[in-house]
Every structure is written in structure tokens, then in C-alpha cells.
């Protein structure tokens with residue numbers, strides 16, 4: 001059983017599932033695994049600041065996917081000094097033949113022209129419906145809207161996916177992906193029923209065998225239930241949903257105490273802490289993006305098995321609805 005939607009058609013994929021960018025983790029091996037299973041994945045460019053390493057990763061993905069199209073994630077920061085690598089990343093990905101890009105962060109106005117001129121398909125990911133409407137006006141090809149449950153950046157308003165999905169479908173005319181808390185196929189079926197064309201998934205796939213992170217890190221994700229995430233950095237208007245670690249609790253305590261100097265937070269939120277945690281499995285000192293859908297990730301298994309399970313559950317949900325439907329006499 002498959003679902004054909006505007007997103008599966010746009011990206012030429014079999015499953016209505018976008019496996020969103022994952023800082024440090026979404027590399028060639030992971031992306032190739034989800035692409036081979038019929039979904040779309042995005043190599044996260046910021047993970048490869050060295051141009052040679054980025055080029056090599058794209059080449060590896062090309063080999064591992066057997067020539068199937070795959071995507072790249074480009075994150076645009078609100079701070080221009082953090083975007084210095086993007087131009088180079090775009091040149092490299094286009095040269096490597098990549099034509100599917102997931103953008104996130106601030107509106108991709110500056111980078112749309114080179115991408116569109118090269119014929120790339122751009123999916124812009126946002127955390128609020130009004131930003132999706134703006135992105136549609138900018139000329140992206142599809143939008144993804146993530147709700148409060150998501151790992152990473154749920155935005156400022158923290159609107160849950162159950163409200164945001166149908167609201168986005170009402171407001172946006174473009175092909176639409178919805179994410180935030182999706183880890184069971186019944187939710188995927190519900191999203192499609194609510195007008196979405198695909199789900200965006202991050203957290204549920206963190207336990208994929210092809211994710212290079214340390215087995216202790218993945219075991220921690222597998223053990224987490226829906227209560228084991230925390231919202232941090234809200235006071236800086238840069239909210240993260242992260243794993244409940246010692247570092248996350250310390251950040252929370254600083255924010256509750258009213259600390260406004262970023263320097264007090266810097267040692268706790270450094271990206272290098274994340275990389276070390278993924279390498280060593282010792283997670284306590286890092287702020288690690290994690291969504292509430294961690295509750296659906298119960299064991300380490302191949303990405304393809306996770307995706308197939310989601311599809312089987314979606315199909316079961318569809319059948320359940322069919323079975324519940326009753327004919328009513330016209331009144």
C-alpha cells in the first residue's frame with residue numbers, strides 16, 4: 001500500500017515521508033538508507049564546514065543511493081555571520097547534481113535565485129503557519145510546518161501539530177509537509193486526512209541503525225518516553241526542544257533565575273558538546289535536540305524497518321476509519 005500525494009509526485013518518492021535534516025547525524029549513510037527505503041532524506045550541510053568533506057559526503061551518498069535523488073538541508077541563521085558557508089555549500093551541492101533542498105531558519109530569499117536557476121526543488125521548513133504563507137509568496141516549491149512537539153526548533157508560539165496541520169492546509173496552497181511529534185503511522189494517516197502531503201520526521205529515526213551516534217545515545221532515545229524532553233533557551237527567543245539532560249536542566253535553571261547574559265549559557269549550549277555526546281554516548285553535558293515522538297522509538301533497528309512500520313500503521317489506521325464508517329440515510 002502506498003499513498004500518492006503532491007509531495008511524493010514533486011520529489012519522485014514512494015513514501016510520503018521527509019526525513020528532516022539532523023545536525024551532526026544526517027550524513028550520507030543515513031540519508032541513503034531512508035532514500036533507498038522510498039522516503040526523502042537531507043544531508044545536513046552545516047555538519048560539513050570543510051568544502052572537501054562536504055563534496056566527499058555528497059559523492060558517498062550518490063554511491064550509496066545507487067543514483068537515486070537525495071536532498072541537502074541548508075539552515076539559514078538570523079545572524080549573517082553564521083551563514084558564511086552557505087554560498088559555498090550551494091555551489092558544491094549543485095555541482096554534485098543535488099536538486100532537492102530543505103531550507104530552515106530565516107526565509108531563504110537570498111539563496112532561492114541560485115537554487116531555482118539551477119532547477120532545484122526547495123522545501124522550506126518553518127514552525128508557524130504565517131511563515132509558511134510568507135515562504136509561499138517567496139516562491140519556494142513546498143513548505144514544511146513543524147509543531148510544538150518537534151525536536152530542535154518548535155518556534156515561539158508552540159502550537160501543537162493537531163491544530164497546526166489543518167490550519168496550515170487551510171492557509172497554504174503549496175504541497176505541504178507537517179511534522180512535530182510524528183512517530184506512529186496512525187499520525188501519518190491523520191496528517192494526510194488533515195490535508196498534508198507528507199510527514200516530516202526527525203526524532204523517530206534517531207534510533208536507526210544507520211545513524212552513526214553512539215549506541216548509548218541511541219539507547220537513551222529508545223528509553224525515553226513522551227515526558228523526557230525539555231524546552232530550553234525560550235528566554236532568548238531561540239527555543240529548543242531537547243533531551244532531558246543535566247545540561248538542559250542547568251540551562252533551565254539559569255533561565256528561571258533570570259540570567260540574560262549569553263556567556264553564562266555558552267559552555268552549556270556549544271555545538272561541540274553535541275558532537276562529543278554523539279561520539280561518546282555520554283549525553284549529560286549536551287543540549288541534544290529531541291522531540292516527544294521519542295516515545296515511539298523503542299529499539300535500534302534499520303531505517304527501512306522503521307519507515308515500513310510507519311507505513312503499515314498508516315494503512316491500519318486507514319482501514320480502521322473505513323471500518324468505523326457507517327452509511328447514514330439522507331435527511
Ligand SMILES: Cc1cc2nc3c(=O)[nH]c(=O)nc-3n(C[C@H](O)[C@H](O)[C@H](O)COP(=O)(O)O)c2cc1C
Pocket residue numbers: 019020021022023024025044073075103104105125146149150151152153179180181182200201202203204288289290291292293
Ligand atoms: C537531533 C536533531 C537534529 C536536528 N537538526 C536539524 C538541522 O540541523 N536542521 C534542520 O532544519 N532541522 C533539524 N532538526 C529538525 C528535524 O529536521 C525535523 O524538522 C524535526 O525533527 C521534526 O520533528 P520530530 O522531531 O518531532 O520528528 C533536527 C532534529 C533533531 C531531532
